[in-house]
Amino acid sequence: MNEIIRNARIVLDDEVIVGNITVTNGVISNIANGELRTKSGVDFDGDYLLPGLVDIHSDNIEKHISPRPNVTWPSTFAAMAHDADVVGVGITTILDAISLSNAISLGGADGSRTKLAREIIDGIRVCQKADALKAEHLFHIRCELTDVDMVDRIRQLGDDLPISMFTLVDHTPGQRVFRDIGTWRNYRKKGRGLSDSELDRLLDAELDAQRRYAGPNRLAIxxxxxxRKIALAGHDDSSVEDINEAAALGSSASEFPTTIEAARLAHSLGMKTIMGAPNLVRGKSHLGNVSAQECAEKGVLDILASDYVPVSLLQAAFMLTSEPLGYALPQAIATVTSNPASACGLTDRGRISIGSKADLIRVRYTDGLPVLRCVWRSGVRVH
Structure with a gap:
């Protein structure tokens, strides 16, 4: 089956052309310059044609499965609501970020986080089997290194779960995202309502768990x-030592580096630097770490992830084209399409090229606002 998209501003790898594409059996089969006068196909009337967005890290499903404190929504309905969120903002491939951990540092010692993770995975898998999801959902497993059982839990997932990335996570205070222990104390006190004496005991327990388990877990994962040929990433890297350690393990990316020094070194070593799109839209990190804008200004921003706000992905990509950043549009769009796709080995998508999957979105850009108009996945319109 052929589908023609005509009179579009097509964003390619290194240029924008006015032209047309042909989709055959879900794959881009032809790209041509110039106006097409036929009345067949879809007339874009000058709107942008972009690759479908590839979101390398999303926590969005958590707000659907736990919409209120002490409320758990049925996982299948939560998965469908989450899917509607992401397709509705142009995301055609999403890596759902799952924390399997019962680590003390995450407040998961009661087993609640592992239970939540299992419900999320099961809900998505049931919906996939029922063909109830419009985006392609893959998994990004966040591996908390201080959890004694983390490696066993990864193995229990089985080989058939579509995992595209492991991230090595260590929330132990005194390093990485919590280099300042005072920041850690304030964050934990606010989030969990702990007293100073309870925080002291928690600090000792987290430091002990790190000494025991982080090193062996890091090597095993x-x-x-x-x-299994799964992409590996560092997380909250803050120092030269963090980046060199991640690189030595074969990491293809550094996710949410907390300092410009770490981001710069990761980029120079060929690791993709991943920053949160909400960070760019808001102009700052919610934890006071290096901003996505500073990484962009220094030329070391490679990938944007929606993190906890799906709509931020398209917004942030177009923000990169504005002053003071001034990215060329193809370079900006690559941060949410081809760069995340390549970082996790998805070479069949993320760009408009002959032979690529026809995951496509139509965007009208008016007065600084990117407006999503249509979404196709493998050539089938899904929004």
Whole structure:
């Protein structure tokens, strides 16, 4: 089956052309310059044709499965609501970020986080089997290194779960995102209402868990990633040592580096630097770490992830084209399409090129506002 999209501003890898594409059996089969006068196909009337967005890290489903404190929504309905959110903002491939951990540092010692993770995975898998989801949902497993059982939990997921990335996460105070222990104390006190004496005991327990488990877990998870050909990323890297350690393990990316020094080194070593799109839209990190804008200004921003706000992905990409950043549009769009796709080995999508999947979005850009008009996945219109 052929579908023609005509009279579009087509964003390619390194240029924008006015032209047309042909989609055959879900794949882009032809790209041509110039206006097409036929009345067949879809007339874009000068709107942008972009690759479908690839979101490398999303926590969005959590707000649907836990819409209120002490409320758990049925996981299948939560998955469908989450899917509607992401397709409705142009995301055609999403890596749902799942924390399996019962680590003390995440407040998961009661098993609640592992239970939530299992419900999320099961809900998405049931919906996939029922063909109830419009985006392609893959999994990004956040591996908390201080959890004694983390490696066993990864193995229990089985080989058939479509995992595209492992991230090595360590929330132990005194390093990375919580280099300042005072910041950690304030964050934990606000989030969990702990007293000073309770925080002291929690600090001792987290430091002990890190000493015992972080090193062995890091090596074991990296080995699983190599064996199963799953992309590996560092997380909250803050120092030269953090980046060099991640690179030595074979990491293809540094997710949410907390300092410009770490971001710069990761980029120079060929690791993709991932920053949160909400960080760019808001102009700052919610934890006071390096901003996505500073990384962009220094030329070390490679990938934007929606993190907890799906709509931020398209907004942030177009923000990169405005002053003071001034990215060319193809370079900006690559941060939410081809760059995240390549970082996790998805070479069949993320760009408009012959042979690529016809995951496509139509965007009208008016008065600084990117407005999504249509979404196609594998050539089928889904929004």
């Amino acid at each position: 990296a080995a699983i990633a190599r064996e």
